[in-house]
Amino acid sequence: MIDKIAWIYIKDKKVLCTLSKGKNTYYSPGGKREEGETDEETLIREVKEEL
Numbered sequence: 001m002i003d004k005i006a007w008i009y010i011k012d013k014k015v016l017c018t019l020s021k022g023k024n025t026y027y028s029p030g031g032k033r034e035e036g037e038t039d040e041e042t043l044i045r046e047v048k049e050e051l
Contacts, residue, residue: 005042006030018050 006028009016017026031046033039 003033004031005033005039005046007043007047 007016007030008028016029018029019026029047029050030043031049033042034045037045
C-alpha cells in the first residue's frame with residue numbers, strides 16, 4: 001500500500017496547483033508520507049519542497 005496525501009487549497013474560486021518541472025502537467029501539492037509522520041507534518045514538508 002502506498003500512503004500519499006495531497007493539499008487542495010481554494011481561494012477566490014481558484015485552486016492552487018504545481019507545475020511539473022519540464023512537463024506540461026499540473027498537480028496538487030503533496031506526496032508520500034515518511035515513516036512516523038502525521039498528516040500535518042507530511043503536508044508541511046511536501047509543500048515546502050514543492051513551492
